[in-house]
Each structure stands twice: as C-alpha cells, then as structure tokens.
Amino acid sequence: AIAMLDSEMRYVAVSHRFIVDRRLTNHTVQSLVGRSHYEVFPNLPEQRRALHRRTLAGETFSVEEDLMVLHDGKKDWIRWQMEPWWRPDETIGGILVSSEIITARKKAEEALAASESLLRLSQEAGQIGSWDWNLESNEVRWSDFQFRQFGFVPAAGEPVPIEVWRSLVSSDDLPKLDRALRSLFECGESSEIVHRINLPRGQRWFLSRVHVRRNESGKAVHLLGIDMDITERRILEDNLRELNRTLENRVHEEVAAREAAQSRLRQSEQMQSIGQLTGGVAHDFNNLLTVITGTIDILADLVA
DSSP, X not given: OEEEEXXXXXXXXXXXXXXXXXXXTTOOHHHHTTSBHHHHSTTOOHHHHHHHHHHHTTOOEEEEEEEEEOTTSOEEEEEEEEEEEEOTTSOEEEEEEEEEEOHHHHHHHHHHHHHHHXXXXXXXXXXXXXXXXXXXXXXXXXXXXXXXXXXXXXXXXXXXXXXXXXXXXXXXXXXXXXXXXXXXXXXXXXEEEEEEEEETTXXXXXXXXXXEEEOTTSOEEEEEEEEEEOHHHHHHHHHHHHHHHHHHHXXXXXXXXXXXXXHHHHHHHHHHHHHHHHHHHHHHHHHHHHHHHHHHHXXXXXXX
C-alpha cells in the first residue's frame, strides 16, 4: 500500500491497496486525491502527527511490526516506512508512505511460537529430548532438554558436531547403532533403537525413535528423532524378569516337592495295603492251623 502526500498532508496519489488495507470503503483513488490525511483519519494520535512533522523535516522512519487500529475498531499488524520525497529544487515536497499488512504472518509466527512452547513443555514433562540431523550439512541441532539430559548447557540452537554425540554412545552399542542408521538411510522410514549413553552420572539406557526425510529423488536428507531415558524402565524390566525367573524356579521346586510327597504317600498306602493283606492271610492261616491242630489232638486221643 502506497500513499503520497504533499507538505500540507494532502493526498497527491494513493494505490488501490492503500484503500483496501485501510478499509476506506466509502472512498476511491480519485476521491482521496486532494483531501487532507487528517480529514480522512481525524482520530490520529499526536504521536503519529509528530512523526509526520519530523518526516517533513527530513527524517525517515521504518517499523517492522506495528499494530494499526482502523477507523472501524479492527486491528491489523503492518510493517511500514515513512520518508520524505523531494522536489527538483531539492526541497521536501511531502511524505511517501508504504506499508504491508503482516497480520497473517504475525498470527502464523505466534501460532508457531505457541506450538514450539507447547512442544518444549511436553518434552520437559515427558523427559524427552529431540534432535534434527541435516545429512547434507552434517549439522545436528538439539532441543534444550536434549542438551540437559546429556549433561550440557543448552546452546540456543547452535549445531552440535556429530562426533560429540558418537563419543557419548557406548562402544559396545555403536556398531549396532551404525548398522541401524545405514539401513534407515537406504530404505527405511522410521526405526526404534535402544542403546546406552555414557554420561557423567553413569551409563544410561536410551530409546531413540528416528524418522527419515527424503528429497524428491528419494535421497535421505534429514533425520528427525527423539531420545528418551529408559534406564529406570529397563531396571524394572530386568527386576521383573528376575522375579519371574525366581518364581518359576520356586514353582518348579514346589511342584517337585509335591510330587515327592505324593510318591511317598502312594508308597505308604501301598505298604498299608500289603500289611492289611498280610494280616488277613495270617489270620486265615491261623484259623486253618487251629482246625488242623484240633483234629490232630482228636486223632491222638483215639490212638491212645
């Protein structure tokens, strides 16, 4: 939007964009020419009028972000420049104003800032660090929490040499990590990698979730990832596995003891049955002997 005014702040020329941006629906380019700027905008603050006087005295002003309140009460963010224009005799003929509405850009920037703030809060709450590896420049950028969980002071978005990260990875896990990354570069989309990191507070287990971004030809150009410390979870999992193993051993021991007791019980029952059988046989045999003995006694009496 452009407006050219003379030294009395009367419009010499205006662009159609100026009328649209200022919501001057009752005016046209032709109807504005010759009219006073202060007549069209009667409620201009003294601060803005003072800028006009200083511009007519030869100063130039520019603002990248300014909140413009329109005559209907609506607001727009604009960037503008105000400068004097000169006559052929090198005297100031008036003011040239150019402006551009940046409300959409401003809202997008605010939304992006809010989103980034929410992301930082989410990462802090979830204890998750994030990183972005530009494979073409070989620059890696860490989030603030990524710096902190690796024992560094946040470096305000400064790139981190890839060698710094590699120096932290356990030497036992580095070959596995390299193989996983090479596979991801070649044909993958995303992957999860569990590895150990050596930190000043000791060795920690980390889970990395990695996503590859490719260009139009399919070449990997970016790796985006998050790192989460899973040491405590790993310890709990190890403890649970040990508990399950111990429980299984105890179950096996209890089952073996129960089977041994049942075996002894069966042997005892068998011995009891044999004893009862033996006792019955002995009783019957004793009865038979009694009859035989009695018969022998009778025969002995007859013989005598």
